[in-house]
Amino acid sequence: MATVTFDHLYKRYGDDVVAVNDLNLEIGDGEFICLVGPSGCGKTTALRCAAGLEDISDGQLLIGDRVVNNVAPKDRDIAMVFQSYALYPHMTVYDNLAFGLKLRKLKKDEIDRRVKEGAAILGLEKFLDRKPRALSGGQRQRVALGRAIVREPSVFLMDEPLSNLDAKLRVQTRAEIARLHQRLGTTTIYVTHDQVEAMTMGDRIAVMRDGLLQQIGSPQELYDHPLNLFVAGFIGSPSMNFATATADGKNLVLGGVKLELTGQQAKAADSRTDGANVLIGFRPEHIELANGQESDAVRFPAKVEVVEYLGNEELVHAQTEGNEIVALLPSDKKVVVGDNVQFAIPMEKLHIFDPDTEKALAG
Amino acid sequence: MTAASSPASTPVTGSGEQSRAPGHGFSWAALLFLGPAGLLLAVFIVFPAIYTAFLSFNRGRGGEFSEWVGLDNWIRLFTQDPNFLRIGFPPSGALWNNVLWIIFFVSFTVLFGLIIAVMATRVKYEAWVKGIVFLPQAIAATSLAIIWRFVYSPDPNTGLLNAVLGIANVGPLSVLGNPATVNWALIAVGIWGSVGFATVILSAAIKGISSEVLEAARVDGATEPQIFWRIIVPMVSLPISVVAVTLLVGVIKLFDLIFVMTTGGPGASSRVIAFSMYQEAFPSGQFGYGAAIAVVMLLLLVPVMIFNIRRFRAEAVQQ
Incomplete structure (x- = not known):
């Protein structure tokens, strides 16, 4: 096992394209870290730099204490799981698992022991004699994972390993990978575009956009305290509501409604000149129907336009002062289309962003 | 063969058992559809093949079906004709030369084709490399043979090979005039002429x-x-097997390169089967004897055809 350090790492293609821009990331020994972001954000490129499949343009990559910029992939003591599984189609499952071990010239019985053990962990014993084409997508995925674990590397690199699976299998395999990590405790870098995957699996999450690291932290830190507009919108499902308000002393004005603020939020409003725009953000699940009892909350009226029934909860689409917002309410609230309701948001759940820098001012 | 028993005509779904069309037995409708094609095959392929086999037991002098000679042609072919087969050390004769062609021409063409294809996919000027390697394919075999006759010419003023060897103070050598080197020189020309074909097909496969x-694999070590x-x-x-089989079939039928470059010489040391067949049947007028050689060619192709048919069946089941 080992730490992985991205030290001011750059990856450029030609003169114009900077795929990874000054990435600084220290991944602890045994940590499970998710690199997440929309497609083209540089997360896969960063992972491929770690694997040695891409040259590093600038900066350093360390595995443990060793700078590995110029070390071949095979000598980095890493194993990688690819999006397409990348199984060797002409080899049986057994040979797929054993290939890396044979190349390392391990003894035959040691190879056999490791392959059988890996197959047992992943429930592949029955399939060892089959070729990949005779396996289902989920089984292939397990072979790809198995190929990585039998190597007993110090770092696992996973590039969207679940994206080719159907929704149900994805949830199952997600749990399987999480269990595997608990059992083996191997440092893992996991790339995904799916924030749900990142939230459920990662000890920490690194959010990337346009090659730049936006924020790194535990799933809860990112959820509770996003540092900028992008992270706020990217993490959480359904995603955060945003609306433009104007500063008015220690308060904000949203359309014709005055939002009375306290604490950190009041300070943030106070720091802006009166009449300046700010963006407020609040998560659908933090919206409540106001009953006049809640203390330290902002309230505003809304008109219900669409109600999506989800069983236990309802997604309520409503109009507030020219902004469309989504609220996630318990379905026993009996909100009906056309209702005029009063929404309340607890003060500490209200995020305030600078519309120009997109940085968080409060929340 | 009937329509219902042909695996190609039955759609195979999934990986399960091959499903057969209903009505597996004889059908007049099937005969109606297969009849014209079957007739053409019978007239132009089956009948000539049988006739040739028949002719191989005849003297067949002057193209006339004159005298039944039993196994005489066959016995002479395998025991008394050193130009066709001389068993000894090293063996020689047209059949042995063809074996050399099959082993060395096919394997080196495939190997060079693979290596060039793999290397070409890694460079920017891939299209140029493949274009140049493929160029000999666009040249008629006879022109190609003439070009190489010049290259191998013992006169250093004409022959590129001896001009180059001359710089190193070797030669001049007459590679086509020496029984020890002539087959290797011809095989080299064959490889040069066919490696582009192998490169183009294998390069497409490698890109897949x-x-x-x-x-x-790289990460695996x-x-x-x-x-x-x-x-x-x-x-x-x-x-690779498609390319190898195509080359194999071509090399069993090889004629033009030998005819233009050496006419089977010096002596008969660079003859191959097809050349012997032509030489015995036409210039020498021994049609029965030539027919026996033609039957040998046909028999050599049978295992290749069986392999091909099996492979196509296996593919049909896999898909």
Whole structure:
């Protein structure tokens, strides 16, 4: 096992394209870290730099204490799981698992022991004699994972390993990978575009956009305290509501409604000149129907336009002062289309962003 | 063969058992559809083949069906004709030369084709490399043979080979005039002429290999030669066999290159089967004897055809 350090790492293609821009990331020994972001954000490129499949343009990559910029992939003591599984189609499952071990010239019985053990962990014993084409997508995925674990590397690199699976299998395999990590405790870098995957699996999450690291932290830190507009919108499902308000002393004005603020939020409003725009953000699940009892909350009226029934909860689409917002309410609230309701948001759940820098001012 | 028993005509779904069309037995409708094609095959392929086999037991002098000689042609062919087969050390004769062609021409053409294809996919000027390697394919075999006759010419003023050897103070050598070198010189020309074909087909196959599989092997610890032998070659084994079989069939029928470059010489040392067949049947007028050689050619092709048919069946089941 080992730490992985991205030290001011750059990856450029030609003169114009900077795929990874000054990435600084220290991944602890045994940590499970998710690199997440929309497609083209540089997360896969960063992972491929770690694997040695891409040259590093600038900066350093360390595995443990060793700078590995110029070390071949095979000598980095890493194993990688690819999006397409990348199984060797002409080899049986057994040979797929054993290939890396044979190349390392391990003894035959040691190879056999490791392959059988890996197959047992992943429930592949029955399939060892089959070729990949005779396996289902989920089984292939397990072979790809198995190929990585039998190597007993110090770092696992996973590039969207679940994206080719159907929704149900994805949830199952997600749990399987999480269990595997608990059992083996191997440092893992996991790339995904799916924030749900990142939230459920990662000890920490690194959010990337346009090659730049936006924020790194535990799933809860990112959820509770996003540092900028992008992270706020990217993490959480359904995603955060945003609306433009104007500063008015220690308060904000949203359309014709005055939002009375306290604490950190009041300070943030106070720091802006009166009449300046700010963006407020609040998560659908933090919206409540106001009953006049809640203390330290902002309230505003809304008109219900669409109600999506989800069983236990309802997604309520409503109009507030020219902004469309989504609220996630318990379905026993009996909100009906056309209702005029009063929404309340607890003060500490209200995020305030600078519309120009997109940085968080409060929340 | 009936329509219902042909695997190609029955759609095979999934990986389960091959389903047969109903009415597996005889059908007049099937005969109606297959009749014209069957008739053409019978007249132009089956009948001439049988007639040739028949002719091989005859003297057949002057093209006339004159005298039944039993196994005489066959006995002479395999025991008394050193130009066709001389068993000894080393063996020689047209049949043996063809064996050399099959082994060395086919294997080196495939090997060079593979190596060039793999290397070409890694450079920017891939299209140029493949274009140049493919160029000999666009030249008629006779022109190609003439070009190489000049290259091999013993006169250093004409022959490129001897001009180059002359710089190193070797030669001049007459590679086509020496029984020890003539076959190798011809095989080299054959490889030069066919490597482009192998390159183009194998290069397309290699491009079909997902780059992630190669990267997975790289991360798994494979060196580039190991990736070539243990990943790329097995993954393109089917196209390799297609190329090898095509070359094999071509080489069993090889004639034009030999005819133009050496006319089977010096002596008969560069003859191959097809050349012997022509030489015995036409200039020598021994049609029965030529027919026996033609039957040998046909028999050599039978295993290749069986292999081909089996492979197509296996593919049909896999899909």
